[in-house]
Amino acid sequence: MSLDNFYSLRENFIVLGLTGRTGGGCNDIVDLLTKEENPFINFDIPNVNINEKQKIKICRDFVTNDNNKWVPFKVIKYQNVILLYLISELANVTDNFNDIKEDKIIEVFSKIFDSDKIKTPRIGEEDKTRSIIKTDITPFLAAKKDILQNFQNIFKLNDRKVNIYDIDNKCGEDPLDTEQFNTLFFGDYFKFCQDFFLIIDKKEPLARQLFLQDAAINLRGNGGIFFNKVQDSKNIYTVAEIIKQIIKVNKKEDGQSRLIIDSLKNSLEINYFKERYSGFYLISSNSDPKIANEYLKNKIENLKSFTQEKIKDIINSLQDLDETHYKINAFKDGDFNSPDIENCIQKAEYYVFKPNDQDLNENRYYSFEFQLLKLIALILKPGIITPNAFERSMQLAFSSKYNSGCISRQVGAIVTDKFYSVKAVGWNEVPEGQTPCSLRSMTDLVEGNERNIFTKYERNEGDYDGKTFKEKVKETILEKFEDVEKFKEDLKGHSCPFCFKEYHNKFEAKDNQVHTRSLHAEENAMLQITKYGGQPLRGGNLFTTASPCELCSKKAYQLGIKNIYYIDPYPGIAKTQILKSGSKRPKLFMFQGAVGRGYFKFFEPYLSIKDETKLRFKITPKIPEKQTAVQIRKLLEKYIDKTDADLIQYLDRYKDDPQVVSELVDLLREGVKNKNVKQ
Structure with missing residues (x-):
C-alpha cells in the first residue's frame, strides 16, 4: 500500500497566515515562498553542531527532491480583499463606472472615517489628501473603466457587497465562474491593487495605511467599509468569510492549494481560520529593529517622492500607527473589530525572526531561509525532524502559562541549566496558599x-x-x-x-x-529553585512566553542567567536599562521555531519513522543463513536422544554449513515422499 495518500492532505492544502509588526519580514516570507523555482535548491548548510546540521540536511534533501515537486504559494492580500468592497461602493455611485468623477470618489472615501474624531489626514478629508483623489485616483480609475467593470462582473460586486458565496451554483442563477475568478484575482486584479496603492503611497503613505485600518475596522464592525456607530458582533468575520470563499475557489480550480494570507491583525479572525482549517498555520514574523527601520526607510525612499526630512516624518508616523495596532487597549475595552497584533503574535504556531548579519555570522540565530525551509518540511512531513532545545524548552513554558489564574494575561516561564536541562517551571500566579x-x-x-x-x-x-x-x-x-x-x-x-x-x-x-496580586512567571520559576532545594542557575537559560520586566530582569541578572529567550518584547525599558548594562550582560534572543498547538502539528509523525521506512522502502535486515543453521541445530538438539550417535554425527557435519537449512528441507521432502509410498 502506498503511503503517498497519508500526506496528501498536507501536500494539497496549506494556508499560511502571516502576522507581526511593520518591517517584521512578512513581505520577505511572501517573496521567498511565491518563487516559481524552488528557493531552497542552493541552500548552503551552515557550520553548526553535527545533529543540527543533519536536521538541516534532512529538511533540504526532502524539500528539494525532484519527486516532491515545488508548488509556489499564491498570496491573498488582506488589503486586496478590502479593495473589493471599495470597488463595489464606487460602482454604486458611478453608475457601474460609466460616470467616474472626483466628487463621487470623494463621497465614497469621506464616508469611511469618523470625521468627528480623526486627528491624522485621511483620503477624502477636506485638506491636501483630497488632491490625491483629484490628481491621482480619479484619472487612474477612469483609465481602468473596462477593467473595473470586468472586476464587478467576475467578482460579483453588486448591491454594494461582495457576493462570491454561490461557488457551487446552488441557487441556479448567475453562477460564479471560478476559473475566471481564480485567474483574475491572482493575476490582473493583484496588479491593479499594486498600482492603486502605489499612487497613494507616492503622495501620502500614512493615508493609505489609515484607509486600510478604517475600512477593516468598519467591515468587522458593521459589515461595510463606511463608518457607522451602530456595530454588531455578527459582522466580525466579514472579511474572513470572503477570504474563505477565495480559498474555496482556489482549491476547486487548482486542486493543490498553497496560499498565504498577508497579513492578519485581528486575533478573532485568526481564531476563525484556526477553527475552520486544520491546514492553517499562523506564522509570526519579526526582525532585528535595525532591519525593520531599514526596510521602512528603503520602501519610502524607493518611491522617490519625498525629501529626507519628510521621509523621517513618514517613518515616525508609520511606526506610531504600528504601535497603536500592536497594543490591545481598544480590544480589551470591547472593540473587538480593532487591530490587536500583540494577541495575534501570542497565538502564532511558528515564529520566524530575521537576524542582522552579525548575529547570523556568529550563529546566534538560524538563517531566515532555513526557518522557512524547516517550516515547509514539517508541514509536508510532520515529524521529519525533532524539536531543538529551544523549541522543547519554550513549549514547556508555553504549556505552563495555562496554569495561570491571572485574568489579565497568562505568561509561562522555565529556567534551565547551561545544558538546557529544566530546573524549574513558573507562571504568573498568586503565592501558594492564596486563591487566584x-x-x-x-x-x-x-x-x-x-x-x-x-x-x-x-x-x-x-x-x-x-x-x-x-x-x-x-x-x-x-x-x-x-x-x-x-x-x-x-x-x-x-x-x-x-x-x-x-x-x-x-x-x-x-x-x-x-x-498586582500575582508573582510574575519568571520570578516564580526562579523562586521554585529556592523553595524546593537550591540548584545553581549561573550560566543557565530563561525561557518566557513574554519577555522579562525590569524587576524580573534584575533577578535574572543577579542569578547569572546567561541567555534569555522570549516571544514578545516587554514594552518597558528592561532591555536597555538593565540587561544592556554592566560586564555580565545576559544575551537576549527572540524565539525562533514551533510552539503551542503547532508544536504537535509539526512534530507528531503520522507513523513511527521505523515503520514508515519499512513500508516505504521494503528494506528489513535478514538473519544470515549460517546463524539460522545454528539456531535450528540448537532447537533440534533438545529433541534428539543423546545416545543416537548417527543423528548427532549427521548434524555435526552441518555445524558451520550455511546450507543446512536447504539440506533439512530436502530431508523433510524425502521423508514425506517415503511416508506417502508406505501409505
Missing part, C-alpha cells in the same frame, strides 16, 4: 461569602472617600444594576472575577504596578 483571581467572584466578595479567599483589606479595609474597598466594589455594581440580585441574574451562571490592582488603582486614581 480567576476563582474569586465579585458577588462572593460583596455578599460576604467564602471569606478565606479574600484578604482582610478587601473585606474590611481601604479608604476611598470614606468607603472601604468592598463598599466601592458594591457601588460599582450598583452603578449598572439596581441591586446585587439583578446583577447575579444577569451573570447567567458565569463567574465574575475582578482584578484587585485595576480596581484599587482606579479608586485611587493612580497607576501603580506594585499592587
Whole structure:
C-alpha cells in the first residue's frame, strides 16, 4: 500500500497566515515562498553542531527532491480583499463606472472615517489628501473603466457587497465562474491593487495605511467599509468569510492549494481560520529593529517622492500607527473589530525572526531561509525532524502559562541549566496558599461569602472617600444594576472575577504596578529553585512566553542567567536599562521555531519513522543463513536422544554449513515422499 495518500492532505492544502509588526519580514516570507523555482535548491548548510546540521540536511534533501515537486504559494492580500468592497461602493455611485468623477470618489472615501474624531489626514478629508483623489485616483480609475467593470462582473460586486458565496451554483442563477475568478484575482486584479496603492503611497503613505485600518475596522464592525456607530458582533468575520470563499475557489480550480494570507491583525479572525482549517498555520514574523527601520526607510525612499526630512516624518508616523495596532487597549475595552497584533503574535504556531548579519555570522540565530525551509518540511512531513532545545524548552513554558489564574494575561516561564536541562517551571500566579483571581467572584466578595479567599483589606479595609474597598466594589455594581440580585441574574451562571490592582488603582486614581496580586512567571520559576532545594542557575537559560520586566530582569541578572529567550518584547525599558548594562550582560534572543498547538502539528509523525521506512522502502535486515543453521541445530538438539550417535554425527557435519537449512528441507521432502509410498 502506498503511503503517498497519508500526506496528501498536507501536500494539497496549506494556508499560511502571516502576522507581526511593520518591517517584521512578512513581505520577505511572501517573496521567498511565491518563487516559481524552488528557493531552497542552493541552500548552503551552515557550520553548526553535527545533529543540527543533519536536521538541516534532512529538511533540504526532502524539500528539494525532484519527486516532491515545488508548488509556489499564491498570496491573498488582506488589503486586496478590502479593495473589493471599495470597488463595489464606487460602482454604486458611478453608475457601474460609466460616470467616474472626483466628487463621487470623494463621497465614497469621506464616508469611511469618523470625521468627528480623526486627528491624522485621511483620503477624502477636506485638506491636501483630497488632491490625491483629484490628481491621482480619479484619472487612474477612469483609465481602468473596462477593467473595473470586468472586476464587478467576475467578482460579483453588486448591491454594494461582495457576493462570491454561490461557488457551487446552488441557487441556479448567475453562477460564479471560478476559473475566471481564480485567474483574475491572482493575476490582473493583484496588479491593479499594486498600482492603486502605489499612487497613494507616492503622495501620502500614512493615508493609505489609515484607509486600510478604517475600512477593516468598519467591515468587522458593521459589515461595510463606511463608518457607522451602530456595530454588531455578527459582522466580525466579514472579511474572513470572503477570504474563505477565495480559498474555496482556489482549491476547486487548482486542486493543490498553497496560499498565504498577508497579513492578519485581528486575533478573532485568526481564531476563525484556526477553527475552520486544520491546514492553517499562523506564522509570526519579526526582525532585528535595525532591519525593520531599514526596510521602512528603503520602501519610502524607493518611491522617490519625498525629501529626507519628510521621509523621517513618514517613518515616525508609520511606526506610531504600528504601535497603536500592536497594543490591545481598544480590544480589551470591547472593540473587538480593532487591530490587536500583540494577541495575534501570542497565538502564532511558528515564529520566524530575521537576524542582522552579525548575529547570523556568529550563529546566534538560524538563517531566515532555513526557518522557512524547516517550516515547509514539517508541514509536508510532520515529524521529519525533532524539536531543538529551544523549541522543547519554550513549549514547556508555553504549556505552563495555562496554569495561570491571572485574568489579565497568562505568561509561562522555565529556567534551565547551561545544558538546557529544566530546573524549574513558573507562571504568573498568586503565592501558594492564596486563591487566584480567576476563582474569586465579585458577588462572593460583596455578599460576604467564602471569606478565606479574600484578604482582610478587601473585606474590611481601604479608604476611598470614606468607603472601604468592598463598599466601592458594591457601588460599582450598583452603578449598572439596581441591586446585587439583578446583577447575579444577569451573570447567567458565569463567574465574575475582578482584578484587585485595576480596581484599587482606579479608586485611587493612580497607576501603580506594585499592587498586582500575582508573582510574575519568571520570578516564580526562579523562586521554585529556592523553595524546593537550591540548584545553581549561573550560566543557565530563561525561557518566557513574554519577555522579562525590569524587576524580573534584575533577578535574572543577579542569578547569572546567561541567555534569555522570549516571544514578545516587554514594552518597558528592561532591555536597555538593565540587561544592556554592566560586564555580565545576559544575551537576549527572540524565539525562533514551533510552539503551542503547532508544536504537535509539526512534530507528531503520522507513523513511527521505523515503520514508515519499512513500508516505504521494503528494506528489513535478514538473519544470515549460517546463524539460522545454528539456531535450528540448537532447537533440534533438545529433541534428539543423546545416545543416537548417527543423528548427532549427521548434524555435526552441518555445524558451520550455511546450507543446512536447504539440506533439512530436502530431508523433510524425502521423508514425506517415503511416508506417502508406505501409505
